[in-house]
Amino acid sequence: MxxxxxxxxxxxxxxxxxxxxxxxxxxxxxxxxxxxxxxxxxxxxxxxxxxxxxxxxxxxxxxxxxxxxxxxxxxxxxxxxxxxxxxxxxxxxxxxxxxxxxxxxxxxxxxxxxxxxxxxxxxxxxxxxxxxxxxxxxxxxxxxxxxxxxxxxxxxxxxxxxxHDPAMDEYGHSERPIDVVFVGGYSRHHRARARTLEQVAQLAGSRNIVLCLDASRLTKLAESTLGRLLPLRSHRRPDAIAAIAKPPVFGRNLYELIGSSKIVLNGAIDMSGVDRGNMRCFEAMGCGALLVSDAGGYPDGMQEGSTIETYDTPEQAVEVISRSLQDWPRLAEIAALGRARVRDIYxxxxxxxxxxxxxxxx
CATH class of the missing domain: 3.40.50 (Rossmann fold)
Structure with a gap:
C-alpha cells in the first residue's frame, strides 16, 4: 500500500x-x-x-x-x-x-x-x-x-x-515531583473545563499544581493591558488560574512533563457530548500518570476505579485528586495498570x- x-x-x-x-x-x-x-x-x-x-x-x-x-x-x-x-x-x-x-x-x-x-x-x-x-x-x-x-x-x-506511541515507554520511570498537571486549551469551547481548573488551581497552596494553557487569541487579548480596558472580562482567566498558568508544552516536552507528574487532569471540550477518550487520555496513561478525567463514555481500557479515576463536578475533581494523593501508593498501581492496558490494547x-x-x- x-x-x-x-x-x-x-x-x-x-x-x-x-x-x-x-x-x-x-x-x-x-x-x-x-x-x-x-x-x-x-x-x-x-x-x-x-x-x-x-x-x-x-x-x-x-x-x-x-x-x-x-x-x-x-x-x-x-x-x-x-x-x-x-x-x-x-x-x-x-x-x-x-x-x-x-x-x-x-x-x-x-x-x-x-x-x-x-x-x-x-x-x-x-x-x-x-x-x-x-x-x-x-x-x-x-x-x-x-x-x-x-x-x-x-x-x-x-x-x-x-x-500508543512506543516513545512513551521512555518516560515516567523515576520520581514524579508534580502532583497534578493539566495541559490543554483555554477558550470559549472550554467553559466546563475552566470551572474545574479554577477549583483545582486553589490546591496550589499545598500541592505542586502545574497548568500549561494554550490560551485563545481572545483570552490573550482580554488579559493584555489594552484588553483590560475593553468589555472582555468573561474571556479572562480567573485569578487562581492566571496566577499559576504556564505556556503550553508539546511533543517530547509533554511526555517528559507527564512522566514527572502523579496525576494528569483532563476535561473534555464542551462540544464532545458524553463521549470521552481524547488524545490527553492516551498520552497521560501512556506515560504512566494517573488519569483523572470527567465522567462519560470511555473506550476499552479506560475504566473508572480500575485504570482511571473520574469526577462529575469541579468540586468532585478536587475531592478525587486530594484522595488520590493521600493514598498514592494504591493509586500508583491503578496508573501502572492503566499504562499497561493502553499499551496492550492500542x-x-x-x-x-x-x-x-x-x-x-x-
Missing part, C-alpha cells in the same frame, strides 16, 4: 518546531525533526513512524517544509500550499490518502487528487460547522456521537482510535491492521 499521510501544526507549536529544526536545510531533515519530537504521534500510522519507503508524510500547512520540497523538486514560481500537496501526492504515486487536516483540505481538494489515488480517508473527531467531507471515502474518529453527526451530513464514518501494529481493514472495505 502506497500510503500518504497529511497532518497539520498547531500555531502555538510552530515556534518549538522552528527552534528544533533551526539547523536543517532540506525537506527530509525538517520532517524528520518533527517526527522525532512525536507531536501528534498517536495518530501517525506505523509505516510513517517506521520510515517505510512506501509511506510519505508531510504537514501540508507547514510553509517552510512544503516550500523546501517544492524547491527541491524544481517547481517554478510560488505555488500554493495546495498545489504543492497535490504535486507530492502525484510524485509519490499515492494509492491511499489519509488526511488529518480535512478542514483545510476538504472535498474540493479530494476532487483534485490524481488518478493514482484509489482510497481517501480523513480523521475528524469534532463538529466542524459547514465543512464538507463527503468526497472522502470515510471520516474516521473515536467519538461515536460525532461520527453520527458526519453520517447525518452524508459522509461514511468509521470508528478508529489513536494508538498498539501501533493493531492500529495499522485496523486501518488496512478499513481501506479494504471502502
Amino acid at each position: 502506497r500510503l500518504f499521510q497529511n497532518s497539520g501544526l498547531y500555531p502555538s507549536y510552530l515556534p518549538r518546531l522552528n527552534q528544533l529544526a533551526a539547523n536543517t536545510r532540506s525537506f527530509a531533515e525538517r520532517r524528520d525533526v518533527f517526527l522525532h519530537d512525536r507531536f501528534g504521534a498517536a495518530h501517525f500510522l506505523k509505516p510513517v513512524l517506521d520510515g517505510s519507503p512506501e509511506a510519505f508524510f508531510t504537514n501540508g500547512d507547514d510553509e517552510v517544509l512544503q516550500r523546501r520540497w517544492a524547491r527541491e523538486q524544481g517547481m517554478s514560481g510560488e505555488p500554493t500550499l495546495e498545489a504543492i500537496l497535490l504535486a507530492q501526492v502525484e510524485h509519490h504515486a499515492t494509492e491511499v490518502f489519509y488526511n488529518l487536516d480535512p478542514v483545510r483540505y476538504p472535498s474540493t481538494f479530494v476532487a483534485k487528487l490524481p488518478a493514482c489515488v484509489k482510497t481517501t480517508l480523513c480523521w475528524r473527531a469534532a463538529p466542524s460547522g459547514n465543512a464538507d467531507f463527503t468526497a472522502y471515502g470515510a471520516v474516521l474518529g473515536n467519538f461515536p456521537s460525532i461520527l453520527d453527526i458526519w453520517r447525518g451530513k452524508g459522509c461514511r464514518a468509521e470508528l478508529f482510535f489513536p494508538a 498498539r501501533k501494529d493493531a492500529q495499522w491492521r485496523q486501518f488496512g481493514d478499513l481501506v479494504g472495505r471502502i
Whole structure:
C-alpha cells in the first residue's frame, strides 16, 4: 500500500518546531525533526513512524517544509500550499490518502487528487460547522456521537482510535515531583473545563499544581493591558488560574512533563457530548500518570476505579485528586495498570491492521 499521510501544526507549536529544526536545510531533515519530537504521534500510522519507503508524510500547512520540497523538486514560481500537496501526492504515486487536516483540505481538494489515488480517508473527531467531507471515502474518529453527526451530513464514518506511541515507554520511570498537571486549551469551547481548573488551581497552596494553557487569541487579548480596558472580562482567566498558568508544552516536552507528574487532569471540550477518550487520555496513561478525567463514555481500557479515576463536578475533581494523593501508593498501581492496558490494547501494529481493514472495505 502506497500510503500518504497529511497532518497539520498547531500555531502555538510552530515556534518549538522552528527552534528544533533551526539547523536543517532540506525537506527530509525538517520532517524528520518533527517526527522525532512525536507531536501528534498517536495518530501517525506505523509505516510513517517506521520510515517505510512506501509511506510519505508531510504537514501540508507547514510553509517552510512544503516550500523546501517544492524547491527541491524544481517547481517554478510560488505555488500554493495546495498545489504543492497535490504535486507530492502525484510524485509519490499515492494509492491511499489519509488526511488529518480535512478542514483545510476538504472535498474540493479530494476532487483534485490524481488518478493514482484509489482510497481517501480523513480523521475528524469534532463538529466542524459547514465543512464538507463527503468526497472522502470515510471520516474516521473515536467519538461515536460525532461520527453520527458526519453520517447525518452524508459522509461514511468509521470508528478508529489513536494508538500508543512506543516513545512513551521512555518516560515516567523515576520520581514524579508534580502532583497534578493539566495541559490543554483555554477558550470559549472550554467553559466546563475552566470551572474545574479554577477549583483545582486553589490546591496550589499545598500541592505542586502545574497548568500549561494554550490560551485563545481572545483570552490573550482580554488579559493584555489594552484588553483590560475593553468589555472582555468573561474571556479572562480567573485569578487562581492566571496566577499559576504556564505556556503550553508539546511533543517530547509533554511526555517528559507527564512522566514527572502523579496525576494528569483532563476535561473534555464542551462540544464532545458524553463521549470521552481524547488524545490527553492516551498520552497521560501512556506515560504512566494517573488519569483523572470527567465522567462519560470511555473506550476499552479506560475504566473508572480500575485504570482511571473520574469526577462529575469541579468540586468532585478536587475531592478525587486530594484522595488520590493521600493514598498514592494504591493509586500508583491503578496508573501502572492503566499504562499497561493502553499499551496492550492500542498498539501501533493493531492500529495499522485496523486501518488496512478499513481501506479494504471502502
